[in-house]
Amino acid sequence: MNLISELRWRGMIQDIKPGTEEQLEKEMTTAYVGFDPTADSLHVGNLVPIMLLKHLQRAGHKPLALVGGATGMVGDPSFKAEERKMLDLDTLAHNLRSIQAQLEKYLDFDPSKPNSAEMVNNYDWFKNITFLDFIRDVGKHITVNYMMAKDSVKKRLDGDSGMSFTEFSYQMIQGYDFYHLYNQKNCKMQMGGSDQWGNIVTGTELVRRLGGGEAYAFTCPLIKKKDGTKFGKSESGNIWLDANKTTPYQFYQFWLNADDDDAENYIRIFTFLEEAVINSLIAEHREDAGKRLLQKKLAQEVTTFIHGAEGYEKAIKTSEILFGKASIETLRSFSEEELIHVLTGVLQYEMPAASLTEGKDVVTFLAEAGIFSSKGEARKTIQGGGVSLNGSKLTGVDLIIDESSLLNGKSILFQKGKKNYYLVRMV
């Protein structure tokens, strides 16, 4: 099956330039996706472009991952209501390095292969271009009218926060990337999320006007959740690919908690399972949705892809302990080491052991440990019946935490709500 039809049944094609499919049939094609260095780790939202590159490479084409050292300095205004904060150079450089390291884990960079992945940083070519050169050589070819007509900037043009020239230039800069890669790397195609369509088309336009060549592109629909909320967030914030920011357990839980309808889409987009396999999984899931077969398979596949089999195993184990039949008695039976091991991935906090000798009221304890940002919040949540200590719900705020509260040796397990576990270790 060719790349486009593969992606099509997976629901990963939104817009596509005419001729793209033919180009991919014709020869090994180099295509690129851009990654924004807004943080020092990629997150699940970036997983889509990673999957695109991965599929591309599997189909025998050559993936190019562009990290936006230059574009990151400007900030993409596409569909955003407000200008975002600019990052300083040090942060940017740090983020770039981290992101590069991550990408290397997911794509095949083996240079002996003809379609090995490559990484490029647009800062490398932009740092030598002067402003005057740019506006003369590049800016000349695109009209402001054309740029303003883009849906992606409409929000800002109509909105009440305005758009700086810096941001407005963004699409030109990204467009130039495409032209540059077309020239230097024979890169004829760009992919991305559908929010990038405007920027991408500016690129193909530049390739045509400036280089007289034909460039291709397609975009993937933005991942939407059924309830319309933003994909890629959980109670505790962004879901990162970096195990230090989002542990494999949390990562696994994120996928496991997917809504039934969402899971049907996700499994097509975020796994490499074949169509027949996925269809039978979906059918089976619909038989008895309560088993959440689909979510489990989805979580397994994605967690394994990102964190490896070992990360997945641990995530499963922790999940079974916390959500399975195992009671608090099971937890008590573990030694200190076993406890830490089995709960890897659960958020861990530390408190000085000394605070237990005299005892501390729960509210203060939870606030000081950092589980709640203030005592008031801790108190209100407890009063609302939202906090459990070692598996049993707290009924009042006047409990004293002391040595008798220890689960086993040195730790206390708190639970906020149904799914948020916190292990407080006494040190």
Add this chain to the structure above:
RNA sequence: GGGCAGGUUCCAGAGUGGCCAAAUGGGGCGGACUGUAAAUCCGCUGUUUCGACUUCACAGGUUCGAAUCCUGUCCUGCCCA
């Protein structure tokens, strides 16, 4: 540079001298139900030693008392140049 309209708690957006820690909606969090879903319903949503304390762009001022009035500063939008 000129004119006009604005800057309120996470967001949107009321409030125009005391009844304002500030309506309402959204979001977030928690509870019930359930499948660690969805939908629905309910509660919470500045801090607190619960006496208070710090908030309504910033700095001053008027007043017994200001988010609300005055002066200056900064920022934003719209229109004109």
